[in-house]
């Protein structure tokens with residue numbers, strides 16, 4: 001039997017690639033607009049990086065990491081998420097000393113060794129931003145506004161943003177002991193995993209995939225809410241949360257701060273949020289993030305506030321109800337159509353001249369009809385088509401058509417052809 005792609009992975013081709021490129025282009029453009037610079041980290045990392053940052057009680061660590069030993073017996077993982085590698089790179093390249101506050105974005109594949117299911121893949125792709133080196137609540141506002149803009153730009157029109165605060169470490173301890181005391185009597189009703197979570201990290205019960213565990217935890221939180229209010233926050237965390245909510249309201253951003261949810265990773269503090277698309281069902285978010293004020297310090301850096309989000313490209317495109325906002329990239333480059341196979345050498349010579357000038361050039365090598373070549377030029381998204389026919393060769397000139405602007409075709413002499421085309425295409429380029 002023919003070899004197929006590994007389960008939980010997929011090839012991208014045809015229109016899918018165009019949608020992906022458009023989504024990536026939109027995300028990159030927005031990130032730069034907000035002042036975030038791109039950072040690319042390796043696909044493999046030392047396993048310790050994630051064991052230290054994600055918390056050993058999370059499902060991600062216990063079941064879902066792609067981990068293996070290299071030949072030197074080191075524990076290596078395929079990166080399951082982007083935040084820990086970005087923080088590692090921030091410190092490794094001394095950005096805490098040279099920049100202090102750094103705004104970074106990344107885009108690329110992540111890996112999880114879980115059983116593949118609808119909308120969940122073993123190799124999936126994330127776009128994310130991390131703003132490291134500030135405790136200001138305005139950073140949270142910026143990150144949430146940018147996250148929503150990216151989700152919208154990818155064509156998701158029905159998203160809602162859940163917003164909450166997990167408070168500082170002290171608040172989290174108070175919340176955990178309150179949740180434990182409220183859940184104590186129902187403890188035996190929880191699944192075996194959650195009975196263990198109850199002691200080690202009771203908030204994990206909230207994201208158990210079993211309904212009865214979630215329901216018990218939600219009921220317990222409802223009891224806390226009516227008793228003392230929820231989330232349980234100290235004065236300083238209350239002020240922070242109020243500033244974030246006020247900033248979002250001023251920016252015209254809508255959010256829902258009545259929902260109960262816990263982010264699946266241990267490193268979050270204060271602001272947490274999830275952007276959920278209605279079409280995808282309640283289980284998962286298309287984008288999520290929050291503040292992680294201790295991670296830089298845990299990795300050996302100075303105390304530094306930080307906030308970020310990650311969005312799943314597959315999930316965004318699955319939830320999209322219209323094409324990404326830049327769905328039709330501008331036409332570019334030139335197609336060199338040849339009327340006879342014998343003219344290919346001329347076409348190839350022009351293609352090389354054009355490429356040397358930075359112009360994308362394509363031509364046919366298989367003697368297809370002129371009509372087929374023109375169709376191909378249109379499909380390939382070329383801006384110009386040049387025709388090399390018998391008449392043209394005799395007169396030593398090329399016939400040129402603009403596929404975007406239309407208009408009459410004109411002719412350009414052989415000697416100035418490449419320079420003239422380069423000039424025409426560059427004056428229309430947007431960057």
Ligand SMILES: [Zn+2]
Nearest residue numbers: 168171234237
């Ligand atoms: Zn606090």
Ligand SMILES: [Zn+2]
Nearest residue numbers: 191194208213
């Ligand atoms: Zn459970």
